[in-house]
Amino acid sequence: MPSKxxxxxxxxxxxxxxxxxxxxxxxxxxxxxxxxxxxxxxxFLILTFFNAAGLFLLTGAEFLAMILLVVYVGAVxxxxxxxxxxxxxxxxxxxxGVLEYAPIGALxxxxxxxxxxxxxxxxxxxxxxxxxxxxxxxxxxxxxxTAALGDVLYTHYIYFFQIAGLVLLVAMIGAIVLTLRxxxxxxxxxxxxxxxxxxxxxVEVVTxxxxxxx
Amino acid sequence: MDAFVSTYVWPTAIIIGQSLLLLVALLLFIAYFLLADxxxxxxxxxRRGPNVVGxxxxxxxxxxxxxxxxxxxxxxxxxxxxIFLLAxxxxxxxxxxxxxxxxxxxxxxxxxINVGILFVFAISSLExxxxxxxxxxxxxxxxxxxxxxxxxxxxxxxVSIGFVIVTVLLCVGSLNLTDxxxxxxxxxxxxxxxxASFLDWHWLSLFPMFIIFFISALxxxxxxxxxLPEAESELVAGYMVEYGSTxxxxxxxxxxxxxCLMCALTTILFLGGWLPPVDIWLLNWVPGIIxxxxxxxxxFFMFAMVKxxxxxxxxxxxxxxxxxxxxxxxxxxxVIVAFxxxxxxxx
Numbered sequence: 089m090p091s092k093x094x095x096x097x098x099x100x101x102x103x104x105x106x107x108x109x110x111x112x113x114x115x116x117x118x119x120x121x122x123x124x125x126x127x128x129x130x131x132f133l134i135l136t137f138f139n140a141a142g143l144f145l146l147t148g149a150e151f152l153a154m155i156l157l158v159v160y161v162g163a164v165x166x167x168x169x170x171x172x173x174x175x176x177x178x179x180x181x182x183x184x185g186v187l188e189y190a191p192i193g194a195l196x197x198x199x200x201x202x203x204x205x206x207x208x209x210x211x212x213x214x215x216x217x218x219x220x221x222x223x224x225x226x227x228x229x230x231x232x233x234t235a236a237l238g239d240v241l242y243t244h245y246i247y248f249f250q251i252a253g254l255v256l257l258v259a260m261i262g263a264i265v266l267t268l269r270x271x272x273x274x275x276x277x278x279x280x281x282x283x284x285x286x287x288x289x290x291v292e293v294v295t296x297x298x299x300x301x302x
Numbered sequence: 303m304d305a306f307v308s309t310y311v312w313p314t315a316i317i318i319g320q321s322l323l324l325l326v327a328l329l330l331f332i333a334y335f336l337l338a339d340x341x342x343x344x345x346x347x348x349r350r351g352p353n354v355v356g357x358x359x360x361x362x363x364x365x366x367x368x369x370x371x372x373x374x375x376x377x378x379x380x381x382x383x384x385i386f387l388l389a390x391x392x393x394x395x396x397x398x399x400x401x402x403x404x405x406x407x408x409x410x411x412x413x414x415i416n417v418g419i420l421f422v423f424a425i426s427s428l429e430x431x432x433x434x435x436x437x438x439x440x441x442x443x444x445x446x447x448x449x450x451x452x453x454x455x456x457x458x459x460x461v462s463i464g465f466v467i468v469t470v471l472l473c474v475g476s477l478n479l480t481d482x483x484x485x486x487x488x489x490x491x492x493x494x495x496x497x498a499s500f501l502d503w504h505w506l507s508l509f510p511m512f513i514i515f516f517i518s519a520l521x522x523x524x525x526x527x528x529x530l531p532e533a534e535s536e537l538v539a540g541y542m543v544e545y546g547s548t549x550x551x552x553x554x555x556x557x558x559x560x561x562c563l564m565c566a567l568t569t570i571l572f573l574g575g576w577l578p579p580v581d582i583w584l585l586n587w588v589p590g591i592i593x594x595x596x597x598x599x600x601x602f603f604m605f606a607m608v609k610x611x612x613x614x615x616x617x618x619x620x621x622x623x624x625x626x627x628x629x630x631x632x633x634x635x636x637v638i639v640a641f642x643x644x645x646x647x648x649x
Contacts, residue, residue: 166431
């Protein structure tokens with residue numbers, strides 16, 4: 089949010105950028121589901137992330153903006169793109185079921201919209217609701233929001249944070265256990281064994297008598 | 303009207319002027335880094351390298367530029383035209399964007415933002431898109447294989463780069479690149495009572511991280527020995543096979559801009575940025591920008607030497623190095639550095 093010290097024209101610029109980012113974000117989010125080619129969908133998704141990062145920047149949440157880029161655009165969307173490019177997708181077949189699933193999609197959309205309205209509307213009607221449950225937000229001029237987020241996550245809620253990390257770790261190990269198969273009868277490279285080899289263990293000198301062979 | 307000019311037009315003009323200046327300087331440097339790369343490679347192999355255009359071949363890169371620009375661009379019939387042409391643009395734009403936050407001297411930075419290092423990290427993790435889009439849009443086997451390799455490789459090495467950056471941030475306590483350089487004014491050397499010198503920079507206090515960062519930077523920019531995405535002995539030229547003329551030049555430019563960015567980042571994180579190697583009046587008198595360029599050139603020289611004498615990794619060896627060696631090592635180092643800082647009360 090623009091602080092009180094800022095001049096009015098800068099705020100005008102912020103409004104301009106807000107509408108620019110917001111418009112492109114919504115338009116490209118629409119294109120994600122409207123695009124015929126799934127690769128285009130993922131590329132539009134990336135554009136949406138970018139504009140969401142821009143919106144975060146406008147509210148002064150620079151750390152979140154960068155993390156959004158690093159995590160979602162730099163890693164998650166790359167894997168999406170990776171998978172979508174490797175799949176051999178029949179586009180006509182993909183479009184066939186759209187109307188069939190439309191009611192379910194609409195229902196989920198409605199639920200999400202209702203929840204958003206409750207959250208945003210709640211704090212609009214009585215601003216003190218947010219203060220009761222959240223940590224007090226230090227002003228941007230006093231504390232960078234990276235440090236402020238660190239305070240909340242690593243000082244006040246360290247156990248919850250660690251437990252969340254543990255849950256993710258368990259999920260990761262679970263996925264590995266489910267997919268890991270040790271196949272027999274294939275050649276493997278054993279690096280320590282290769283490194284530990286010496287001429288003594290690897291080479292054997294044999295005296296071969298002429299005309300006899302080994 | 304006056305207010306309009308002073309709040310919008312003037313600052314915008316200044317920023318555009320600064321950016322253009324940086325861009326021109328950067329492109330000139332890239333032209334000569336490219337030449338240096340070829341010359342060093344040639345010298346190691348006892349060849350002369352490019353030596354025809356201009357004295358000692360100094361204008362070779364500009365001759366190459368003209369050659370690329372005046373060639374006819376060819377777009378393969380089966381290619382996805384939009385994305386095929388978008389890929390080189392994405393590659394160049396991203397690689398040059400990150401330079402906006404790189405401080406070249408005390409106060410010489412276009413955008414001095416709080417989360418500078420995160421910005422560079424984010425942008426360098428996006429550079430994979432130029433490659434993956436180009437490889438897919440070419441609609442051809444070798445480029446596609448190159449793109450897939452590149453995607454897996456860059457995502458893997460970003461993890462260890464991220465942890466290395468975290469160790470530096472723990473020592474500095476700020477994400478601002480200027481703060482990171484300023485934090486290297488004092489360190490192990492000054493603790494022993496020596497004057498401020500190159501012993502204070504992070505390369506010594508975080509030594510193994512310096513090596514890991516350097517090697518990961520090689521992998522992140524697809525430099526040999528990790529140039530699997532464009533391995534000429536197996537994939538011809540990888541994701542660049544179908545490219546020619548200006549689009550090819552832009553892919554190349556993007557690659558070298560990313561390499562220069564990594565050299566600059568190594569300089570800032572580990573080699574003290576614009577700080578002189580020893581704090582005496584003669585070296586202090588040399589402008590900081592000179593030190594910065596010298597250090598970045600030294601890192602680039604290392605990049606070029608590695609290219610000249612290290613054989614290419616096999617793909618599974620590359621993945622093993624990233625996930626089984628660098629990731630545990632850098633993760634352990636994050637924990638160790640945090641413990642030491644807390645125990646000694648330096649944090």
